[in-house]
Amino acid sequence: MIEILPRALFLGLSTGIFCLGTCAPVMAPFMLSEERSAYSEKVKPFLLFTAGRFLAYVLIGALAGWTGGLAGNALTRNLAGISLLLLAMLMVIYGLTTGFPQLRFCRMISPYLGRIRAPFAAGILMGVNLCPPFLIAAADVFVMGSAFNGAAFFMVFFAATTVFLVPFIFLGYLSYLPAVRAVGRLSSLIVGAIYFFIGLNSLAS
Amino acid sequence: MPEKTLINSHSRKTSVFLTALMAFLLAFLILGGNRDNPRMMAAGAVYLVFLTVITYLIFRTGMVGKYRSIFFATYAVGFSLSFIPMLIETRGSMFLSGEEILSLSAPLCHLTLPMIAIPAVVYGFLIFPTKLFSEMGFFPMLYLWLGATLFLGRGWCSWGCFYGGVDEFFSKLLPKKIVSSKNFNYTLRFFPYAFLLVIVLWAFIALEPVYCTWFCPFKAITEFIKPTNWLMWVQTGIFVSIFLGLVVVLPLLMKRRTQCGLFCPFGAFQAVIGQVNPYRVKIDGEKCTKCNTCVQQCPTFSLTEEAVSKGKSCISCTRCGKCMDVCPRGAIQYSLIGVPLRNSEKGGGFFGEVFRPDTLFIFGALLFGGVLSSGMVSTSLLRITNLAVNGSFLLK
Amino acid sequence: MADIKGIFRRLGVKFMYLLALTLVFLVPVFYMMFKSGIIETIGKKIPIKEGTFVEADGEIKIKRPESR
Incomplete structure (x- = not known):
């Protein structure tokens, strides 16, 4: 049990830069798009996103540890594809409702979006979407067949990678500029469109 | 309709001086690099004449946007006509x-x-x-x-x-x-x-x-x-x-x-x-009548009503000069950071005209673009000549 | 106080004109330096490698940390 934790820590720290790159296209729009005055408000999307990722990691870890490995390649790939499609839709809806609130569709959907807390949902979907190289590297850990071990492994991995995401908090300070907010909202739309295509592609192949 | 003030125009004397200086520098930089290739030298000389004429027209008339766009479009066409045949020559497609x-x-x-x-x-x-x-x-x-x-x-x-x-x-x-x-x-x-x-x-x-x-x-x-x-x-x-x-x-x-x-x-x-870069495009709030002609014509959407009321273009401004061409009051000008806007009615004499922010910017920009484009446009001229004489864009 | 501000402003204006003039002079210098070999001299000191792909399989050369 103890020996897997340093491994998770090392894996998290060494892949952290890559995590930063992967999460940045999703985190950046959330941090930039809305004007927030209070300090706690500025950190809020970051915390929500991180909480979403945490939840996803613990769930996946426990599930993987319990079933003794990640249940088949096809299933994980499909899960990744579906979560990417959902994430894409979320990003597009978020971009539209914040960037073009006058559209009728946006006025209709805004209240619902507020209720699900977009950054939290995005965190979950991003966390579920594990990158294949990581799955290969972590595969041997799950042979132990314990839900607790799996969850612990993923929690340590989560903590190590989160270190790299902290700089995003400072992006929140830029959102006081209206131009930066417009850029954030539009980038949310672009990221959504790209992820939609990637998601479709991974489901089709 | 009141007569349009062209804020970037220069007296004939200043224009001739600036054009001569530009022609000298261009000749030195363009022709100097092609001394061992007489055909390229000839094509370079033709392009040099073109650039000299453009320089004179820009400085004399002050229609920066108009004459710059002729240079700029020629440059792009020259680029395509030299680059695509070059690819076909070296790789076949x-x-x-x-x-x-x-x-x-x-x-x-x-x-x-x-x-x-x-x-x-x-x-x-x-x-x-x-x-x-x-x-x-x-x-x-x-x-x-x-x-x-x-x-x-x-x-x-x-x-x-x-x-x-x-x-x-x-x-x-x-x-x-x-x-x-x-x-x-x-x-x-x-x-x-x-x-x-x-x-x-x-x-x-x-x-x-x-x-x-x-x-x-x-x-x-x-x-x-x-x-x-x-x-x-x-x-x-x-x-x-x-x-x-x-x-x-x-x-x-x-x-x-x-x-x-x-x-x-x-x-x-x-x-x-x-x-x-120290240059900016600024709008003189005292002269501007908020007619929004510039907003409607800015090629890169870099002027908005808000920007005009603030007296400067957005950071996306490409300094193309179009707004200065179309402004009926001559209210828009090239300026340097921290330097007060100039009054267009004041002549300023020869030195006053040479050391104007717009003169310095246009001179540097045209020199930079002129030399950069010379190889591509010259090659395209050779290719066009070859097309007329031998029926092919390809030189080999 | 206003006098000092005025002096600094005038100095600032002079500096900007000097900068602008220097930039114009630098354009020909810039092009003359292009073929002088300065690009190679400085470029070789920058630790960056070309060769994005492995010739045999066309795979990208960069080893991502997690693919160990």
Whole structure:
């Protein structure tokens, strides 16, 4: 049990830069798009996103540890594809409702979006979407067949990678500029469109 | 209607002096580099005459936007007419093959620089299949970009970029705009910045120049990978559509440079980094009557009503000079940071005219663009001559 | 106080004109340096490698941290 934790820590720290790159296209729009005055408000999307990722990691870890490995390649790939499609839709809806609130569709959907807390949902979907190289590297850990071990492994991995995401908090300070907010909202739309295509592609192949 | 004040015009004496100085420097830099090639020397001389005439017209009339656009479109046409036949001569087609990618012989252009920067710093590798020191390799292009940023800022997009003139060319073809931009949503102006953010991050994740692979419309006039599977056909469809839509059709209909103003991520990059350049375009609040002629005509959507009321153009301004051409009051001018706006009624004499911010900017920008374009335009002139004499664009 | 501000402003204006003039002079210098070999000299000191792909399989050369 103890020996897997340093491994998770090392894996998290060494892949952290890559995590930063992967999460940045999703985190950046959330941090930039809305004007927030209070300090706690500025950190809020970051915390929500991180909480979403945490939840996803613990769930996946426990599930993987319990079933003794990640249940088949096809299933994980499909899960990744579906979560990417959902994430894409979320990003597009978020971009539209914040960037073009006058559209009728946006006025209709805004209240619902507020209720699900977009950054939290995005965190979950991003966390579920594990990158294949990581799955290969972590595969041997799950042979132990314990839900607790799996969850612990993923929690340590989560903590190590989160270190790299902290700089995003400072992006929140830029959102006081209206131009930066417009850029954030539009980038949310672009990221959504790209992820939609990637998601479709991974489901089709 | 009151007579239009052209704020950038110069007296005949000053114009002749500036033109002579420009011709001398251009001759030194253009012809000096081609001493061993008499044909290129002759073509260079023809282009030199063209540039000299453009210089005189810009300084004398003050119609910067108008005569610059003739230079800029000529430059872009010259680029295409020299680059495409060159590819056909060396590889037989415009297709970029797998071997060329593996042997790193793809020419690099400035548009890739923002994408390759982060992977270069993090991994110490170029993610674009080009050589470090070849003629159109990484370091020469980096050097060129550093110079462009220093001398022109985002003025690069109207005085130096070999693609920008294609947009400009199509935006000048029709006499009147067909699609009005009255209801244009100015939020779209921020698209290039958002797009830049996304492609920079995406290129870092994918470790490939994703903008080149998926979007770059100018592959249509340079080189592209031969589509062999459905994904490549999708990529080809995307870049051809962007080229036709944003570089050809919309500029024709709107008379604006839609690719440069609403799409190009490098333009956004240059707008931000180009702030190190000391020149700005400012609006004299006392003269401006808020007629919004400039807002409706700015080719890159860099003037909004809000910007006009603040007395300056947005950072995306490419210093093209169009607003100064069309302003009925001569209220818009090139200026330097921290330098008070000048009064156009004041003549200032010979030295006063030479040491004006607009004179200094235009002189430097035209010199930079003129030398940069000379090789491409001269080669295209040789190719056109060859077409007339031997019936082929190819020189070999 | 206003006098000092005025002096600094005038100095600032002079500096900007000097900068602008220097930039114009630097354009020909910039092009003359292009072929002088300075790009190679400086470029070789920057630790960046070309060669994005492995020739044999066309795979990207960069080793991502997680693919160990």
